[in-house]
Amino acid sequence: MxxxxxxxxxxxxxxxxxxxxxxxxxxxxxxxxxxxxxxxxxxxxxxGLRRWTPSWxxxxxxxxxxxxxxxxxxxxxxxxVEIPGAHDSARRQATVYYWADGSRMVSVGDVNRQDVTLAQVPVSVQRAVIAAENADFYSDTGVSFTGIARAAKSIVEGKETQGGSTITQQYVKNTYLTQDQTVGRKVKELVLALKISNSRSKREILEGYLNTSWFGRDSYGVQAAAYAYYGVPAEDLNPSQAALLATLLKGADSYDPALGPANHRRAVERWKWVLDRQVETGVMSAAERARHQDFPEPKKPVKPTSQAGQTGYLVDIANKYLKSRGGITGKDLADGGYRIHTTFDKEKVDSLAKAVEKVRKDGLDPKKRAADRHVEVGAASVRPEDGAVVAVYGGADAITHFSNNADTSGVPAGSAFKPFVYAATLEPLSAKVRAVEGADRRDQGGAKLSVAVPVPAFAGTPLVEAMTGTSHAPFVEAGKEIGLRNVKRMAVSAGLREESMAKLEPTFSIGTSTPSAVRLASAYTTFVNEGNQTEPYSVTKVERDGVPVDGFAKPERRRAMSDVVAAQVSGALLNTGWSALNAKGSDGADGATSDAPRGPVWAGATNAGDYMRSAWFIGSTEKLSTAVAMFRTKPDAPQLLGMQGVGGPDSERGNVFPVRIWETYHRTVDPAPSDRRADPLRPAEEAAAPGARETQEPGKPGKPGKPGKPGETQEPGEPQEPRGRA
Incomplete structure (x- = not known):
């Protein structure tokens, strides 16, 4: 068909x-x-292209x-996913800090928390927190859809998620989950936030959030925070104080105004924003906002009694290192479970404290001399070999004097800053000399010849002589000649912090910058370590719940200045050390303070001509570099008080005391360096002219001899006499 x-x-x-x-x-x-x-x-x-373009x-x-x-x-x-049981605060483990020898130093970990009902929390506190953290809290679904999108994107890209959570999400994280910023934890947080939002009222969620949030100062919850910052229960907080507590939720480590000038600036700015935000969201009138113009300064933090004496200062320095090196936050530490091994040497910490107490007792009389009142001391010891901070003196007692004097950034260095000016001046000269004379000059016997850098003179005085004198004019002129930016660059390269540098004005070269004792002690090791610098460190190992935390390997050395410059500056520092230690004995009399044999000491110091309201002495041996600062301050004074008359008319504006503290301390913990490559300290006039030649044969140990002469330098790799041990 x-x-x-x-x-x-x-x-x-x-x-x-x-x-x-x-x-x-x-x-x-x-x-x-x-x-x-x-x-x-x-x-x-x-x-063509249309063949590979998908249709709509x-x-x-x-x-x-x-x-x-x-x-x-x-x-x-x-x-x-089921809603788990809430965290049991009682099961949280303490954070334990250990001395360098492995023995326990202190255990920190009691949970400071006291729950309150929402009815006990002023409406002003509730409004401030909601305005700052989640303005549409009462109308949202409990989750941030942008957070969901971010989590989804992270899942696809294999990355971690970040902030932007609602109050409900933060409450879930605080109460049921860890603080880990992982994709899995973020997804679980979103799911639990939806479930919590569907099963509990907004008031219950807000109450839970206010009772579990971290406010800093070891405070969990608004009640503990109210006592920690203002010494009152939460129900007595006023709207201005409420705005500051809401500010702290962004991160107490960065916004607690007591933790330094930068923190204070951030806190004031965000406090204003929180108040303005309440006006913007309609929960505060403009008239009420106008009544809150004065920043509500909180009271000073209080250390727990377990951190009395120097312990609190040691914990403070270790915590700062943890935060800067490993990204660990104050809340992480408060959550507990950490085992922190430090570089602190118990014997040296005790000896440093005893040295300060002895010199204060012998030389100061605050009951009879008004000038001896409000005197503070800060000190730090760093190991030149690797930059380990082995001891600090932060003040009389960490639970009564909160500020850590060893790590303060408000005390001008004065003449102790001059070595960095000298080094900056020599650096371009050394490059020219090396280019002309070559990098490997030897005599007929094969011994290396030193590369001599001409000693520059300014205002009619060679800088090497001005290092031990009281004249500032040569350094002011040197700074102008080579450029203050170059001086600053050299100081920062040697290890001083950028933020401690003063304005680049003519006085910059005579020490208007304000480095800490820890940083100055560390920076001076650069001169005795042949121009190599190592960042100071205070933590050697960190574990949490038995698992090692990465990021705490020893800092590596780096080149800060040429070995030629370092050798020449250290020659001048040897003369400064001899002059200071033999003129300002710890017993108050002239002459050397100890008959014990002593190796070379590279030192810098302030002098009576500084007029900078501070007294410094930094002395480095082959084993220890110790910086000691003395200054006067009191809480109601915005600036340091004058040092005139401290310790009586013969104290040289207090400059004799840091030297005595240094000598008393080193006599106990570092009486005689084991490898003594130099004779005991000798007068500066014995120093020979620059350009002297080394007689040591390559590869053989150096013979004991005189300390390095001003201007004397040598080629890289050649053992110096004296030099810091690498």
């Missing part, structure tokens, strides 16, 4: 098929499929399929 004509298959030639194609006679016959495909990709009947139907279909799949997966997760 024959089919009707209309139903018979049409016979066409290849030419006819190509001619009748939608693309015309130039279409690619191979692109035409034998039959219709479920997914038309690459697209049939298309050529395909794109929309795939998007719909992805959304359905993601929604289905989320629904499965939602049904499977």
């Amino acid at each position: 024959r089919l009707p004509h209309a139903l018979r298959p049409r016979r066409t030639t290849p030419a006819q098929t190509q001619a009748e194609s939608p693309e015309g006679p130039h279409a690619d016959p191979s692109a035409a499929p034998a039959g219709r495909r479920f997914i038309d990709f690459p697209r049939h009947g298309r050529r 139907k395909l794109v929309s279909g795939l998007a719909t399929l992805s959304a359905v799949s993601l929604g289905g997966a989320f629904a499965v997760v939602y049904t499977q």
Whole structure:
């Protein structure tokens, strides 16, 4: 039986098929499929780029399929995740700090928290927190959809998620989860936040959030924070104080105004923003906002009694290192479970404290002399070998004197800054000399010859002589000549912090900058370590719940200045050390303070001509570099008090005392360096002219001899006499 004509298959030639194609006679016959495909990709009947461009139907279909799949997966997760039990604060482990020898130093970890009902929290506190953290808290679903999108994107990219959470999400994280910023934890947080939002009232969630949030100062919850910052219960907080507590939720480590000038500036700015934000969101009137113009300064933090004496200062320095090196926050530490091994040497810490107490007792009489009142001392000892901070003196007692004097940044260095000016002046000269004389000059016997850098003179005085004198003019002129930016660059390269540098004015070269004792002690090791600098460190190992925390390997050495410059500056520092230690004995009399044999001491110091309201002495031996600062301050005075008259008329504005503290301390912990490559300290006038030649043969130990002469330098790799041990 024959089919009707209309139903018979049409016979066409290849030419006819190509001619009748939608693309015309130039279409690619191979692109035409034998039959219709479920997914038309690459697209049939298309050529070039159009063949590989998906149609809108395909794109929309795939998007719909992805959304359905993601929604289905989320629904499965939602049904499977149960709301866990809340954290048990009593089960939190303490954070333990250890001395360098492995013995326990202190355990910190009692949870400071006292729950209150929402009715006990002033409305002003509730409004401030909501305005700062989640303005649409009462109308949202408990989650941030931007956070969900961010989490989804992170899942696809294999990255971690970050902040932007609602109050409900933060409450879930505080109460049920860890603080880890991982994708899995973020997804679980979103699911739990939805469940909590659907099963509890907003008031219950807000109450839980206020009772579990971290406010700093070891305070969990608004009640503990109210006592820690203002000494009152939460119900007595006023709107201005409430705005500051809301500010702290952004990060107490950065916004507690008592933790330094930068923190104070940030706190004031955000405090203003929180108040303004309440006006913007309609919960505070402009008239009420106008009544809150004065920043509500909180009381000073109080250390727990377990951190009395120097312990609190040691914990403070270790914590700062943890935060800067490993990204560990104050809340992390308060959550507990850490085992922190430090570089602090218990014997040296005790000896340094005793040395300060002895010199204060012998030389100061605050009951009889008004000038002896409000005197503070800060000191730090760093190991030149590797930069380890082995001891600090932060003040009389960490629980009564909160500021850490060993790590303060408000005491001008005065003449103790001059070595960095000298080094900056020598650096370009040494490069020229090295270029002319070569890097490997030897005599006929094969011994290396030193590269002599001409000693520059300014204001009619060679800088090497001005190092031990009281004249400032040569250094002011030197700074102008070489450029204050170059001086600053040298000081920072040697290890001083950028933020401690003063304005680049003519007085910059005579020490208006305010480095800490820790940083000055560390920076001076650069001169005795052949120009190499190592960042000071205070933590050697960190574990949490038995698992090692990465990021705490020893800092590596780096080149801060040429070895030629370092050797020449250290020659001048040896003379400064001799002059200071033999003129200002710890017993108050002239002459050397100890008959015990002593190796070389590289030192810098302030002098009576500084008039900078501070007294410094920094002395480095082969084993220890110790910086001691003395200054006067009191809470109600914005600036340091004058040092005139401290200790009586013969104290040289207090400059005799840091030297005596240094000598008393070093006599106990570092009486005689084991490798003595120099004779005992000798008068500066014995120093010979620059350009002297080394007689030591390559590869052989150096013979005992005189300390390095001013201007004397030598080639890289040649053992110096004296030099810091690498």
